[in-house]
Amino acid sequence: MTDEERTDTAPPLEIADLTVAYRERPVLWDIDLTVPKGVLAAVVGPNGAGKSTLIKAVLDLIPRAAGTIRVFGQPYADVRRRVGYVPQRTSVDWDFPTDALDVVLMGTYGKLGWIRRPGRAEIATALACLDQVGMADFARRQISQLSGGQQQRVFLARALAQDADLYLMDEPFVGVDATTERSIVELLHALKAQGRTVLCVHHDLDSAPDYFDHLVLLNVRLIADGPFAAAFTQANLMKAYGGRTHAFKHGA
Amino acid sequence: MSTVAELLHDLVFDYTLRTIALGAAVLGVSSGVLGTFAVLRRQSLLGDALAHAALPGICLAYMATGSKAPVVLMVGAGVAGWLGALLLLKIVATTSLDEDAALGIVLASFFGFGIVLLTVMQKRPDAGQAGLDKFLFGQAAALVGTQVAVTALLGTAAIAVVIVFYKELKVLCFDPTFARTTGLAPRWLEVLVTSLVVVAVVIGLQTVGVVLMASMLVGPVVAARQWSDRLAVVLVLAGAIGAGAGVTGAVVSVAAERVPTGPAIILSLTVFALVSILFAPRRGVVPDAVRRRRRGLVAPVEVEAEAAR
Amino acid sequence: MSYGLAMVLTGAGVAVACGVLGTFLVLRRMAMVADAISHAILPGLVAGYWLANGPSLAAGLLGAVAAALLMVGFVELLTRSGLVAGDAAIGVAFPALFALGTVLITRHFSGVHLDADAILYGNIEFAGLDVWRVGGRVLGPRPVWVGAGLALANTALVVALFKELKVSTFDPGLAATVGLSPAAVQIALMTAVAFTAAGAFSAVGAVLAVSFFIVPAATAYLWTDRLPRMVALSAAFGAASAVLGFTAAVRADTSVAGAMACAAGVLFGLSWLFAPKAGLVPRARQLARQRLEFAAETLAVHLMTHTGTPAEAEECTLSHLGEHLRWNDTWATAVVAEAVRRGWAVRDGERLRVTEAGRGVAAM
Numbered sequence: 061m062t063d064e065e066r067t068d069t070a071p072p073l074e075i076a077d078l079t080v081a082y083r084e085r086p087v088l089w090d091i092d093l094t095v096p097k098g099v100l101a102a103v104v105g106p107n108g109a110g111k112s113t114l115i116k117a118v119l120d121l122i123p124r125a126a127g128t129i130r131v132f133g134q135p136y137a138d139v140r141r142r143v144g145y146v147p148q149r150t151s152v153d154w155d156f157p158t159d160a161l162d163v164v165l166m167g168t169y170g171k172l173g174w175i176r177r178p179g180r181a182e183i184a185t186a187l188a189c190l191d192q193v194g195m196a197d198f199a200r201r202q203i204s205q206l207s208g209g210q211q212q213r214v215f216l217a218r219a220l221a222q223d224a225d226l227y228l229m230d231e232p233f234v235g236v237d238a239t240t241e242r243s244i245v246e247l248l249h250a251l252k253a254q255g256r257t258v259l260c261v262h263h264d265l266d267s268a269p270d271y272f273d274h275l276v277l278l279n280v281r282l283i284a285d286g287p288f289a290a291a292f293t294q295a296n297l298m299k300a301y302g303g304r305t306h307a308f309k310h311g312a
Numbered sequence: 313m314s315t316v317a318e319l320l321h322d323l324v325f326d327y328t329l330r331t332i333a334l335g336a337a338v339l340g341v342s343s344g345v346l347g348t349f350a351v352l353r354r355q356s357l358l359g360d361a362l363a364h365a366a367l368p369g370i371c372l373a374y375m376a377t378g379s380k381a382p383v384v385l386m387v388g389a390g391v392a393g394w395l396g397a398l399l400l401l402k403i404v405a406t407t408s409l410d411e412d413a414a415l416g417i418v419l420a421s422f423f424g425f426g427i428v429l430l431t432v433m434q435k436r437p438d439a440g441q442a443g444l445d446k447f448l449f450g451q452a453a454a455l456v457g458t459q460v461a462v463t464a465l466l467g468t469a470a471i472a473v474v475i476v477f478y479k480e481l482k483v484l485c486f487d488p489t490f491a492r493t494t495g496l497a498p499r500w501l502e503v504l505v506t507s508l509v510v511v512a513v514v515i516g517l518q519t520v521g522v523v524l525m526a527s528m529l530v531g532p533v534v535a536a537r538q539w540s541d542r543l544a545v546v547l548v549l550a551g552a553i554g555a556g557a558g559v560t561g562a563v564v565s566v567a568a569e570r571v572p573t574g575p576a577i578i579l580s581l582t583v584f585a586l587v588s589i590l591f592a593p594r595r596g597v598v599p600d601a602v603r604r605r606r607r608g609l610v611a612p613v614e615v616e617a618e619a620a621r
Numbered sequence: 622m623s624y625g626l627a628m629v630l631t632g633a634g635v636a637v638a639c640g641v642l643g644t645f646l647v648l649r650r651m652a653m654v655a656d657a658i659s660h661a662i663l664p665g666l667v668a669g670y671w672l673a674n675g676p677s678l679a680a681g682l683l684g685a686v687a688a689a690l691l692m693v694g695f696v697e698l699l700t701r702s703g704l705v706a707g708d709a710a711i712g713v714a715f716p717a718l719f720a721l722g723t724v725l726i727t728r729h730f731s732g733v734h735l736d737a738d739a740i741l742y743g744n745i746e747f748a749g750l751d752v753w754r755v756g757g758r759v760l761g762p763r764p765v766w767v768g769a770g771l772a773l774a775n776t777a778l779v780v781a782l783f784k785e786l787k788v789s790t791f792d793p794g795l796a797a798t799v800g801l802s803p804a805a806v807q808i809a810l811m812t813a814v815a816f817t818a819a820g821a822f823s824a825v826g827a828v829l830a831v832s833f834f835i836v837p838a839a840t841a842y843l844w845t846d847r848l849p850r851m852v853a854l855s856a857a858f859g860a861a862s863a864v865l866g867f868t869a870a871v872r873a874d875t876s877v878a879g880a881m882a883c884a885a886g887v888l889f890g891l892s893w894l895f896a897p898k899a900g901l902v903p904r905a906r907q908l909a910r911q912r913l914e915f916a917a918e919t920l921a922v923h924l925m926t927h928t929g930t931p932a933e934a935e936e937c938t939l940s941h942l943g944e945h946l947r948w949n950d951t952w953a954t955a956v957v958a959e960a961v962r963r964g965w966a967v968r969d970g971e972r973l974r975v976t977e978a979g980r981g982v983a984a985m
Contacts, residue, residue, distance in 0.1 A: 081911070119493050126915065137495075145493045155706070156352060156486045157543045166483045170494040175476060202541040218490075356708035357653050364828075406901055407893065409647070413839045416652040417889055420832035424882020427828065431876035449723070523660055523827075527716035530709050538704065570728045575720035582717040589704055597702065 070133025072097055072226040072257040073118065078127030080113055087113045091127065091282050098255055099274035100248050102262040106301050109279045111261040112148070115228045119145060131226060141170055144224030146215050148231055154204045160214045161199040164189055167221030189220040192250070194243050209240030216247055227251065229260040233267070245271055265297075319563055329566050335455040335463065336558030336577055339519045339528065342467035344536070344554025345474060345547055346512035347529030349505055352485040355411070358397070358506075360526035361419040362513045365396030367426025367522060370447055371433060380444070382459045386466075386514045389447075393510040396422055423522070450521030450574035463515045470511045473504070474547070481505065482543060519558075520574035528554065531581040538592035553588075557581035627762040629867045632881050634768020635821045636833045636859030638775045642813055643838035644848075644855045645779075648790050653708070654693070655834035657715035658811070659818045659827045661692040663722030666819065667730065678767070678823075685819030686812060692718055693811050764824040771820045772856075778813055779852060782806065787848055825878045832882035833859050840889045843896040858888055917960040919946070921983040924966060924975035938971045 073095040080088040088110040095101055103111045116122045118129055120136050131139050144167075164186040165178045172178060178186075190196050193213040203211060212232055219227055232244055248271065251258055259276070262268050268275070268288075275291040277284040283300040284291040322329045343359075350358050369392020370385050377384050396418045403414040430444060474481065480501055483491040491497035509529070516528050536549035561577030568576075590597050622630075646655050665688025669680035692714050699710040779786065789796040789803040796803045814834070821830035841854035865888075866881030873880070894901050923946065927936035935941060942953040957973065960966040965979030975983070 079915075121489060121492060125911075140493065140495045143493070145490060147487070147489050151489060152487050153352075153354060153706075155703070157537060157541050157546045158482075158486065159541065162543075163486075166479075166487070166490070166494075169479060169483055169496055172479075174480070174496065177479060351706070351709050351712075354706065354708065356706065356712045357656075360653075360656070360712065403893070407843060407899060409839055409842060410650050410652070412650045413647045413652040413835060413842075416656055416831060416835035417839055417886065419656065420828060420836055420882050421886025421889070423828050424832055424879045424886060427879030428870075428873070428875045428883055431879060432873065435874060523719050524716045526712045527720075530712035534705055534709050534713055571724055572727055575723045575727075578716050578720040579724070582713060582720075585713055589699070589702075595704055597704075 070130070071095060072132060073259065074130040074133075075118070076128050078114075078117060078129065079125045080110070080117055080122060081125045086125075086280055088117065088278075089281050091278075093276060093282055093285050095257060095259055095274070095276075097257055098252060099257060100252055100272045101257075101259045101274035101276055102268045102272035103259060103276045103278060104262055104265055104268050104300075105278035105283075109300070111278055112230055114278065115145075115230055115259070115261060118228060119143070141222075142225045144219040144222040144227045146219045146227065146229040146232055149208065149212050149215065149234070154206075154211060156203065159200050159202055160190060160195060160206065160210075160217075161186055163203060163214050164217045164221050167218035170222060185223075186217070186221055189217040190214075192220060193217045193247060194239070207237065209236040212236050213240055213243055216244065220247075225256055227256065227258045227260075229258065231261050231263050233271075234263050248272075265301075268292075319567055322566070323559075323563065329562065331457055331460055332455055332566070332573065333559045333562040335460040335519060336562040336573070337555040338460060338464045338467050338558075339516050340532070340554030340556065340558030340577075341551040342463075342470060342515050342554075343512045343525075343528040344532030344550035344552070345471055346508045347554075348533040348536070348547055348550045349474075349481060349485055350509050351530055351533045353488075353505070355509075356530050357415055357526060358400075358509055359513055359529035361400065361415040362393040362396055362510060363517060363522045363525035364419040364426075365422035366390075366393045366513060366517060367423055367447065368392050368429055369395075369426075370444060370517075371426055371429035374444060375429070375433065382518065383462060385444075385447075385518075386462070389514045389517055390510055392422065393513055394507070397506045397510065446521075447517050448522050449572065450517065450519045450524065455519065459518065466511055467515055470508050471551075473508065477501070477504070478544075520577055524574050524578045527578050527581060531557070531578075531585050535581075535585040535588040538588040538595045541594075553584050554581070557584055622762060622765070625867070625871070627765055628877055629864055631762070631764040631768045631824050632863030632867060632877070633860040634765065634770075634772045635817075635825055635830070636837065636863045636881075637856040638768065638771035638817050639821060639830060639833035640837045640841075640855035640857075640859035641772075641775050641779045641852050642810065642817060643834040643859075644841065644852045645786055645790055645810060646814070646834060647838040647842060648851075652835045652839075653711060654811075655814060655818070656831045657692065657696075657711045658689045658814050659822070659830045659834070661715040661718040662686075662688045662815060662819050662822065663719050663827075664688050664725060665722075666822065667722050667725045670730065678763075678820075681823070682816055682819045685822070686815040688718060689815030689818065690808075690811065767820050768824060771817050775813060775817060776856075778809070782809065783849075786810070825881070829878040829882050832885050833862075836882075836885040836889050837862060840885075840892045843889075843892045843899040859885070862888055913956065913959045914963075916948075916952075916956045917963060917965060918982055920956055920960050920973075921965045921975055921979040924973055925980050925983040928975060934972075937973045939968070939973060940971060 071094050073093070075091050075093040078088055078091040079086060091114070103114060105111055113122065117124055118131070118136060129136060131143060136143065161183070165182060167189070168178055168182040168185060172182065187196065187199060190199055193216050195210060195213050195217060198206065198210060203214065206214065216232065219229070233241060236244070248258060260272065262272070269292060273288055275284065275286065275288050276282070277291060277296055277300045279300045284293070284296040323333055324330065347359060350356060366389035369388040369390070371388075372392070373384050373388025374380060400411070400414045400418050403409055403417065404411050433444065480496045483494065484497045484501055484505065488497065512529060513525055516525050520528055532550035532554040533546065535553045536546045539549055540546050557580040558577055560580040562573055564580065565571045565573040565576040588596070591599065593599055643655065646652055662685035665684035665686070666681045667684070668688075669682070669684030670676060672684070673680035696707070696710040696714050699705040700707045705713075785796070785801045785806050788799070788801055789806040793803040796806070818830050821833065825833070837858035838851070838855040840858045841851045844854055845851050862885035863881050866884035867877055869884060870877040870880035892900065895903070897903050920942070924937055927933050930936070936945065939953060939957060942948050942957075943950060946953075948956065957966070957968060960979065961968055965976055965982055967974050967976060
């Protein structure tokens with residue numbers, strides 16, 4: 061990652077007219093969204109709002125009916141190396157015969173390219189990333205023996221190993237213990253301090269203002285998008301959740 | 313009944329037994345290794361479906377060329393198996409039917425077609441087609457040296473592919489979504505994994521037959537997994553266990569009377585799997601029960617880990 | 622009864638018997654369990670044959686059920702232990718049982734009633750020959766009775782347990798809380814499958830049994846999402862496969878069971894392509910319609926945006942669409958036609974104008 065790449069001017073993520081439909085039902089409709097550099101952005105909305113779909117569309121994992129997506133000003137496929145992905149923890153079979161270190165090493169595969177095996181440098185990187193999430197002692201632990209929170213941290217360490225400029229995370233806070241939660245928050249701040257950008261699907265409306273500084277409010281359409289203070293308003297929340305929100309601490 | 317010493321002697325010096333054992337060993341190694349990937353991708357029954365789907369391919373290959381040469385039939389089996397895999401993917405992708413149902417559809421329909429073709433050929437005056445139905449149950453006893461050589465070559469090539477693309481296959485099987493984002497999991501790699509299973513099926517069909525093929529792909533890794541948590545070790549063990557079951561089955565079927573080779577191999581494999589599940593030191597049912605008895609209460613790993621930090 | 626009719630009736634009966642259960646198997650993602658059971662019952666049949674000292678339907682059925690439940694129980698045990706994934710457990714269990722059965726037959730019963738090849742595809746061709754006699758009276762071919770009996774029994778079961786089956790299939794958690802034990806329903810279903818597989822085995826063999834359990838149900842799935850209709854359609858498609866398969870087999874002089882399985886597959890294939898709503902062809906047309914509609918909306922927006930601007934005369938023309946929106950001529954013409962058809966725009970030679978309705982659409 062060269063310095064000039066870090067200081068280029070194109071925003072990390074620019075989405076225009078994005079529409080994703082499943083059969084006849086629109087899951088995302090006409091989304092126009094720009095994520096500025098260096099923010100910790102939360103994607104929030106009710107169930108079925110299309111939050112995970114948004115992430116997957118950016119990663120080219122699902123087809124779209126319309127719209128363009130630019131990552132650092134280019135199509136995703138051209139800047140793959142600059143995007144890190146933390147999927148939902150439940151997307152994987154944790155009985156797979158591998159240990160924590162090995163999973164984190166997978167984060168270096170993109171840089172290694174075809175056929176080359178991870179060497180000492182990659183292992184050192186992986187161990188450092190595990191250390192950053194407080195999992196250094198578990199490097200050789202079989203992943204099925206890890207708790208939910210520990211598994212989540214391994215996924216985060218893997219993403220760190222990708223050394224990306226834009227991180228897309230899918231509900232990393234779901235079902236994790238207090239230690240892991242702290243660990244993730246520290247990580248987010250560290251990433252921000254390094255000038256990286258994070259877009260994170262977050263499951264819990266109440267805690268969103270505590271962790272993030274930028275809000276993307278979705279319910280099939282884009283309801284609001286901007287710094288938290290400005291976007292997290294009563295009116296916007298009503299629009300997104302249809303009046304079904306309970307009392308929240310930070311609402312305007 | 314021959315004595316053990318006689319059997320061991322024959323294993324080395326008797327052409328027939330040696331060939332069968334070798335053929336079974338090749339089968340065991342390839343299905344063990346290649347089947348591991350199918351099982352880890354949670355496609356354990358893919359081999360079952362593809363084995364059944366291969367039947368019409370075998371028949372059509374014979375009908376088209378008039379030749380029963382193993383290579384010809386294997387190509388037919390491979391093509392039909394491949395078609396089946398493709399249809400399987402398409403059905404899952406374009407309907408809301410599960411992979412489960414799609415497997416069954418491909419399995420039963422292709423196989424039904426195969427039976428139709430087989431019967432048509434059986435009713436023809438020429439007896440040339442005799443022996444094709446041996447694919448249904450396998451006929452290891454009729455294996456000849458050239459067949460073993462061909463399958464050994466095929467198996468070696470497949471395993472070489474596994475070694476070269478080891479890390480790509482690993483991440484693809486563990487976390488396909490993440491794999492796709494690394495750029496190292498293009499469509500053709502997924503095609504490759506399926507092809508490896510097709511190769512394993514093609515190798516195995518002539519020895520164990522259509523119905524039992526499923527176990528050849530699944531049994532070795534089920535057994536191996538109990539002994540190790542590391543993928544590389546699991547792969548090697550699966551190959552070894554597969555080969556072991558193959559040889560054991562071959563020897564048993566020759567030593568005992570009227571025990572067909574295919575079923576003998578499968579039963580040996582099942583015994584190995586059961587023994588592994590029951591007695592493997594770390595995961596085994598029996599050692600686990602003993603440990604629990606000794607400790608009184610099982611301490612969760614997490615609590616131990618937190619305490620250690 | 623003619624031999625042909627006997628075959629058709631047997632096939633249809635078995636198909637209906639399998640189909641009504643098959644719907645639930647497919648919905649519960651247990652299609653391959655049916656495959657496994659159909660093979661795993663072999664040693665049970667052999668045991669029954671041995672214990673009864675000859676062919677006995679009752680002994681065979683009981684042996685089959687025992688073997689099937691044994692397998693299912695074993696698989697459940699393995700899965701619960703966390704040591705083996707569900708599918709993998711199935712993949713080891715049923716071949717082991719089938720191998721055991723094969724060895725038993727080859728060693729002790731070869732040449733007798735149980736013939737290795739017939740295990741796989743039955744001998745439905747002989748359906749007409751196996752005549753059931755009770756006390757001197759000829760009741761007709763036994764396989765026909767077996768098929769019809771199974772069909773009736775399974776239909777009765779499904780009707781009686783319909784709401785239990787429905788709830789435990791779609792929401793097992795809910796089932797437990799309202800006191801309908803999902804485990805009990807599962808056992809009932811598996812037992813029925815085992816009985817049916819055993820009965821089907823003798824008539825049509827393992828493979829056709831698998832086909833009849835899964836394929837017509839999967840076909841029905843493509844036509845409806847209402848459960849009662851799915852069950853009925855499943856039975857109907859199964860019966861149709863039996864009839865069509867028989868007809869084809871007679872024409873081509875080939876295996877009746879194989880042809881029936883093929884017919885089921887063909888019916889699935891046709892439904893896959895053409896079933897309304899789920900079929901590939903109707904969906905492709907639907908997608909094309911949607912694209913056209915979306916494009917027409919875009920056109921309305923485009924026209925509205927440029928109406929009343931200095932560039933209007935240039936922007937709101939057919940030829941300019943190609944340049945501005947990057948639509949080729951054919952597509953642009955089609956979109957314009959669609960917009961006109963929907964009353965969102967009017968066309969005056971080359972010039973296009975948005976209508977009130979079009980403005981409404983564009984504003985959304």
